[in-house]
Amino acid sequence: xxxxxxxxRRARSADARAAAxxxxxxxxxxxxxxxxxxxxxxVRDWFxxxxxxxxxxxVAVTGDRVVGLMVLKGEELKQLYLxxxxxxxGLGDRFMSLAKQRxxxxxxxxxxxxxxxxxxxxxxxxxxxxxxxxxxxxDEREPDIRYLWKxxx
Numbered sequence: 001x002x003x004x005x006x007x008x009r010r011a012r013s014a015d016a017r018a019a020a021x022x023x024x025x026x027x028x029x030x031x032x033x034x035x036x037x038x039x040x041x042x043v044r045d046w047f048x049x050x051x052x053x054x055x056x057x058x059v060a061v062t063g064d065r066v067v068g069l070m071v072l073k074g075e076e077l078k079q080l081y082l083x084x085x086x087x088x089x090g091l092g093d094r095f096m097s098l099a100k101q102r103x104x105x106x107x108x109x110x111x112x113x114x115x116x117x118x119x120x121x122x123x124x125x126x127x128x129x130x131x132x133x134x135x136x137x138x139d140e141r142e143p144d145i146r147y148l149w150k151x152x153x
Contacts, residue, residue: 037139
């Protein structure tokens, strides 16, 4: 598998279910100790009714399969998930380059404190820790970290 064979494009309504499936599989693989606050039906509904139609949602597609997704809401990177079999293949790097192109003035995001691989990924891409919380403001009630990226001037 090579990320060179993958196309990044804006999500269409027909992509919502496949993107939700990637999110669900990736969440389960990457965050086995974190309770998912929403059941599968709610996640699929959220992609169908909210993320794809109202946010800047991008999908990574190879052939007819969605293998990754990224969601931006202005300067906030809301979601970045890859199908587990695509971890470490450079696809996350491509999404991050796209996010920085789309928001050249800077980006912010939240990730769970227990998600070491995500934290290392974001730090490698120039994000710095700005805030830690006890998780009382997120649906999962899981301690998290806010990261910021600002371009070098």
